[in-house]
Amino acid sequence: MYLPTRRTLVTTAVSWTAEPPTSVVLTKGIENMRNTTTDARVQLETETNHKLWNFQLQMDSNVSKVMESCNVSQQQLLTTVSDKLLQLETKLNKGLVDLHNASFTADRRLEANINESVEHLQKVQLQLDANISKAVQSYNELNERLMETSKELQLNQTTFSYQVENIVTRLDKDGGIELKLTRASDQVKDLQQRMQKISEAADEHQSQLNKQITELEAEGKTGLSGLQQITSDLRTTLTSNVQTLTNLTSKTELRVSELEKKLSTIDNRLKRLETSTKISLEAIRSNMSAIFRATPGVQCLLKTGYVWYLETCFKLSTREENYTTAKAKCEADGAHLYDVKSPILDEERIRFAIKQAGLPLYINIWVGGNDLEVESVHRWSDGTPLSPLYKLWGGGEPDNLGGVQDCVVINVTPVQFVLLDERCSASYRYLCQYDL
Numbered sequence: 001m002y003l004p005t006r007r008t009l010v011t012t013a014v015s016w017t018a019e020p021p022t023s024v025v026l027t028k029g030i031e032n033m034r035n036t037t038t039d040a041r042v043q044l045e046t047e048t049n050h051k052l053w054n055f056q057l058q059m060d061s062n063v064s065k066v067m068e069s070c071n072v073s074q075q076q077l078l079t080t081v082s083d084k085l086l087q088l089e090t091k092l093n094k095g096l097v098d099l100h101n102a103s104f105t106a107d108r109r110l111e112a113n114i115n116e117s118v119e120h121l122q123k124v125q126l127q128l129d130a131n132i133s134k135a136v137q138s139y140n141e142l143n144e145r146l147m148e149t150s151k152e153l154q155l156n157q158t159t160f161s162y163q164v165e166n167i168v169t170r171l172d173k174d175g176g177i178e179l180k181l182t183r184a185s186d187q188v189k190d191l192q193q194r195m196q197k198i199s200e201a202a203d204e205h206q207s208q209l210n211k212q213i214t215e216l217e218a219e220g221k222t223g224l225s226g227l228q229q230i231t232s233d234l235r236t237t238l239t240s241n242v243q244t245l246t247n248l249t250s251k252t253e254l255r256v257s258e259l260e261k262k263l264s265t266i267d268n269r270l271k272r273l274e275t276s277t278k279i280s281l282e283a284i285r286s287n288m289s290a291i292f293r294a295t296p297g298v299q300c301l302l303k304t305g306y307v308w309y310l311e312t313c314f315k316l317s318t319r320e321e322n323y324t325t326a327k328a329k330c331e332a333d334g335a336h337l338y339d340v341k342s343p344i345l346d347e348e349r350i351r352f353a354i355k356q357a358g359l360p361l362y363i364n365i366w367v368g369g370n371d372l373e374v375e376s377v378h379r380w381s382d383g384t385p386l387s388p389l390y391k392l393w394g395g396g397e398p399d400n401l402g403g404v405q406d407c408v409v410i411n412v413t414p415v416q417f418v419l420l421d422e423r424c425s426a427s428y429r430y431l432c433q434y435d436l
Helices: 006-014 022-174 177-294 296-301 323-332 343-357
Strands: 307-309 312-316 363-370 405-413 416-423 429-434
Touching (some): 022 177, 022 343, 307 343, 312 343, 323 429, 343 405, 363 416
Parallel strands (some): 363 429
Antiparallel strands (some): 363 405
16 A cells, blocks of 8 residues: 655655646645635534533523522422421420429319328328217217216215114104205205216316317318318319310310411422423423424534534544444444545545644544455445445555555545545554534
8 A cells, every 4th residue: 555655745845846736726726715614614514513512501501590599489488398397297286294393283272281191181080980989989088987986976875875774763762863864955955066077077077078079070071171172273274274175175175276287388489390390391391392303413522522514513533543442432422434425525524623633734543344254255333245346445555565554534634625445453543423
């Protein structure tokens, strides 16, 4: 395979006479026209891509603002609802705690008062039992003393009667009976007075005993009355607390019902807002998709390193790689090695890519053709045939020099744009093509 070098071209140019041939002049004119056309087309393409890119940025900014506004409104609404719910829940919990504390305090007071009353009543009962026991014991002792006194009186009366009889008998015998009768009468009176005193003492003791029993009964009735009054007061307090709890429960249920209605209204508003937001976003996405479909150059610009030129999206590599690595890296972008199927347009695109990269116009670039599957049957990346008679093949190409040239490069110089077969292990820059 023969590649013209820069030195050969320079030597050839120097060997020309002062008046170059007409073909050279035409070639330069064509080259100048091509450069002028290319520059104008590049400028137009750049301006178009720049406007499309600015439009894309503006659309992205508008979408972001719409989304941010929707999110902020929804977040503010949710925050307000959450705050109100939290406040209501706090008040409700505080009311329940206060009610629980009041009820607990009332129960404790009731229990304490009942226990205190029971203890007091037990003390009164014990005191009453002790006093009754003492009174009964005193009554029994007094009764025994009365019986003993009665027996003593009966004995004394019998003795006295016997003595009187003896005295009468003796008086009858001895005389002076009147004096002795007087004495005997005094003794009888004295004995009667003693009996009267004993009887009065017994009556007084009985009266005191009855008074003590009456006082004990009254004290017991007073203790029971006080306990009944305390119990009644506690029942009244408990009834009031229950009524307060019932009223608070009713108000709470009413407040919860109102809150549920408000929450339902808020939920409906949120659903409507969400629905309208989704519809707006879908419309924006639909418009964006339509714009992308109508302007594939925008999609191309979104891929890193790719350019849109003459209705084609492509990228020239910055490093040299072998054919296999170059093919893999293009496929990693969702692209493939460039297929040269339109000689005139493809030459303009590739020269534009070289110029944009600032590379010299003496370069080999990997493209999509190869005969790796079937020897001497070359195909492009998409499987379409690359005939040996294709007009872009260089002179004598493909020649499969040494039997190892299975991959295809495009050889670009200022005056040449041809296909050559090369060893797949060689390292060249490569051109990726992204189909839209």
